[in-house]
Amino acid sequence: VSNGTCYQANNVELDHHYIPCGNVLFGDHACCQAGDVCLEFSACYNNDLNMTYIAGCTDKAYANETVCPSKGPWEG
Numbered sequence: 266v267s268n269g270t271c272y273q274a275n276n277v278e279l280d281h282h283y284i285p286c287g288n289v290l291f292g293d294h295a296c297c298q299a300g301d302v303c304l305e306f307s308a309c310y311n312n313d314l315n316m317t318y319i320a321g322c323t324d325k326a327y328a329n330e331t332v333c334p335s336k337g338p339w340e341g
Contacts, residue, residue: 271296273321274336275328285323293324293332307334 269289271279279296286303287294297309297320304310310317319334327333 269294269323270325271321271323272325272327272333275326277327279321283320289323293322293329295319295332295334296321296323307332 269285271283271285273279282298283296284299285294285296295303295307295309297303298311302310302312304317307322308317308319319336321327322329322333324333
């Protein structure tokens, strides 16, 4: 059961479509969009778009380097 709030940066919540990749009662977890697959290294996979992405984590301070994906500036 996934339960908890997901953050994309320090104290910046992701929208409600993102859920933790595990139960936050057992510690912080990476977050993915509901229905997507949680992968290793805090990555997510969307099968419909054949796309791997990173989203966020359940650490409100975004300080847990083990589960909060490091995000650099967007380079499109």
